[in-house]
Amino acid sequence: SNSVWGVQISSNTLYKFDAATGATLSTVGISSADPIVSIAWDPKTHTMYGNSTTSFGGNNTLWKIDATTGAATLIGNTQLNSLYGLAFDNNGTLYGTTGESGATSDLWKIDTATAAAADVGVLGATGNFDIAFRPEDNKLFMASAGSYSLYTVDPGTAGVTLVGAYGSSTNVAGLAFVGAIPEPETYALMLAGLGCVGWVARRRSLGTPS
Numbered sequence: 021s022n023s024v025w026g027v028q029i030s031s032n033t034l035y036k037f038d039a040a041t042g043a044t045l046s047t048v049g050i051s052s053a054d055p056i057v058s059i060a061w062d063p064k065t066h067t068m069y070g071n072s073t074t075s076f077g078g079n080n081t082l083w084k085i086d087a088t089t090g091a092a093t094l095i096g097n098t099q100l101n102s103l104y105g106l107a108f109d110n111n112g113t114l115y116g117t118t119g120e121s122g123a124t125s126d127l128w129k130i131d132t133a134t135a136a137a138a139d140v141g142v143l144g145a146t147g148n149f150d151i152a153f154r155p156e157d158n159k160l161f162m163a164s165a166g167s168y169s170l171y172t173v174d175p176g177t178a179g180v181t182l183v184g185a186y187g188s189s190t191n192v193a194g195l196a197f198v199g200a201i202p203e204p205e206t207y208a209l210m211l212a213g214l215g216c217v218g219w220v221a222r223r224r225s226l227g228t229p230s
Contacts, residue, residue, distance in 0.1 A: 023036055023037065023038065023039060023045065024036070024037040024038075024039045025037075025059065025068070025087060027050070027056050027057070027058075027059055027070065029055050029056070029057055029076055030055070031049070032049060032050045032052065032055045032056060033047050033048070033049055033050065033090075034047070034048050034049075034050050034056075034085065034087065034090050035047050036048075036087075048088075048089060048090035049090050050070070050083075050085060050090045050092050051090055051091050051092045052070070052072065052081070052083045052085070052092035052094070053079075053081075053094075054072030054077075054078030054079050054081050054083075055072055055076055055077055055078050056070035056071065056072060056083065056085070056092075057070075057071060057072060057073055057075075057076050057078070057104065058070060058071055058103075058104060058105060058106045058116075058150075059085065059106065060106040060107055060108050060114065061108065062108050062112050062114070062132065063108055063110060063112060064111070064112035065112065067084060068084070068085040068086075068087050069082065069083065069084055069085065069095075069106065069114065069132060070082075070083050070085050070092070070106075071083070071098065071103055071106060071116070073100075073101060073102055073103050073104065074101050074102075075101065075102050075104075079097065080097055080098050080099060080100050080101055080103065081094060081095075081096070081097050081098065081135070082094075082095040082096060082097075082098050082130065082132070082135035083095060084132075095132065095133070095134065095135040096134050096135030096136070097135060098116075098128075098130060098135050098136075098137045099137065100116070100118050100128060100137050101118065102118050102119055103116050103117070103118050103128070104116075104117060104118070104149045104150065105117040105148065105149055105150035105151045105162075105195075106130075106151075107150075107151045107152050107153055107160070108153070109153045109158055109160070109175065110153065110155065110158045111158075113129065113175075114129070114130045114131075114132050115127060115128065115129055115130065115140075115151060115160070115175060116128045116130055116137070116151075117143065117148045117149070117150070117151055117162070119143075119146065119147070119148060125142070125143045125145065125146055125147070125148040126139055126140070126141065126142055126143060126178070127139075127140040127141060127143055127151075127173060127175070127178040128140060129175075140175065140176070140177065140178045141177055141178030141179070142178060143162070143173065143178050143180055144171075144179070144180045145162070145164040145166055145167055145169070145171055145180055146164065146165075146166030146167070147164055147165030147166035147167075147191075148162050148163065148164050148165070148166070149163065149165055149192070149194075150162070150163050150192070150194050150195040151163075151173065151195060152195040152196045152197055153197070154197050155197055159172055160172065160173040160174075160175050161173070161183070161195060161197075162180065162195070163192040163194075163195045165191045165192065167185070168185055168186045168188065168189055168190060168191075168192075169182060169183070169184060169185045169186065170182075170183040170184060170185075170186070171183055
């Protein structure tokens with residue numbers, strides 16, 4: 021596919037872009053009762069999921085989203101405030117990270133059938149706004165705004181290993197891998213992360229926790 025999806029949080033709108041030109045192909049309102057702040061594609065079912073959080077005026081809910089119509093089906097309440105990053109592993113298991121900048125952050129495994137979240141453990145870094153699995157080996161990576169560094173994460177224990185610092189005080193809020201032949205869900209994750217970058221930057225400029 022040559023399409024990219026992204027979310028505008030303020031209007032709760034799903035955008036579809038041409039990956040070759042950047043042109044907007046279509047926009048559709050997402051019918052969820054809460055504003056969607058992050059999206060991810062299940063590589064097994066090719067289904068889009070999104071979540072809301074009270075930090076952006078939502079109710080910590082998980083939704084299944086029709087990428088064509090914007091129709092959203094409520095899965096349930098994750099009971100997780102400040103859930104920002106979503107990522108599926110190669111087996112179709114959904115993970116997420118919680119925590120405001122400078123606060124303790126946890127890794128969660130989220131049931132896409134019920135929205136129930138199981139705490140994997142405390143991450144040894146703060147300000148973890150996004151995660152992504154590397155398709156080649158299913159290894160989980162995490163961007164930390166607290167230390168401006170990249171980490172790998174053990175999805176079974178939440179243990180982190182430092183890969184290295186960015187080399188600048190860059191507040192990275194989006195993370196994604198692109199394979200040799202990118203799939204639609206990879207593109208969607210990329211733009212979802214990029215959209216979060218702008219919103220986090222705006223919140224920081226307004227003096228609110230990002």
